[in-house]
Amino acid sequence: MTPACKILKAQKFEYSIHEYEHDVNAKSFGLEAAEKLGLEVEEVFKTLMVTDDKNFFIAVLPVNHQLNLKKVASAFGCKKLHMADPKVAERLTGYLVGGISPIGQKKRLKTVIDASATSLAKIYVSGGKRGLDIGVKPQDLADVLSAQFIDVVDE
Template sequence: MTPACKVLKSNKIEYSIHEYEHDANAKSFGLEAAEKLNLKLEEVFKTLMVTDEKNYFVAVLPVNHQLNLKKVAAAFGCKKLQMAEPKIAERLSGYLVGGISPVGQKKRLKTVIDASAESLSKMYVSGGKRGLDIGLKPQDLAQVLSAQFVDVLD
């Protein structure tokens, strides 16, 4: 059981586990998850870490979209943000890139979830390792992360 599953379980949040065989040659972890789990792209979300050089933040958005750094910066009250280095994202989250879950990270970071998730009955995020996704209600994810729903898409 990954840290993400433990956090959801301890918070009594209902979730489902979806495993698939990860292909080491896959270019996009999120798109691979959607395809192998036979899910709609707008239901599968990736977890990205951004920084203003001092603080780190997390944005959760659909796998088939790009993050708009200006919108995310505004959501966190920062002037400017950039993508975090993969090694730093791994160190802070405790997960490997491609398996970074927004839940159960080593260091709890301020998080936003793209507003498109709000209308879904279920969304899928990484469960904490490559080849493992978790399905849950967007409102439950927002609650456990103390996250806001914000438009962060390009």
């Protein structure tokens, strides 16, 4: 039971657990999850950390898209953002890269979820370790994270 699952359970959100055998040679954790779980890539979301060198933020977006740093900077009221160092992301979240869940991070960070999630009944995010995804209603995810839905992907 990861911190992400414990929080969803404690707050009585409905969720499903999906485990798969993680391949250490996989080039993309998110695409691997979609393939191994038999899900559409549009339903599987990755968790990315960005920073302006003072503050850190989280963006949750479909695994088959690239994050648009200008859009996410605007969403957080920043001039410019860049990807956080993976080691810093691990330290701040308490999770390993490839298993960083948007839920249950050590330090709660401001979060946005790509607006495409609102058209889906359920999305799948990392459950807090490699090889574990959790399926959750997009609005429940937004509620548990106090997150907003915003278009943050490159077209």
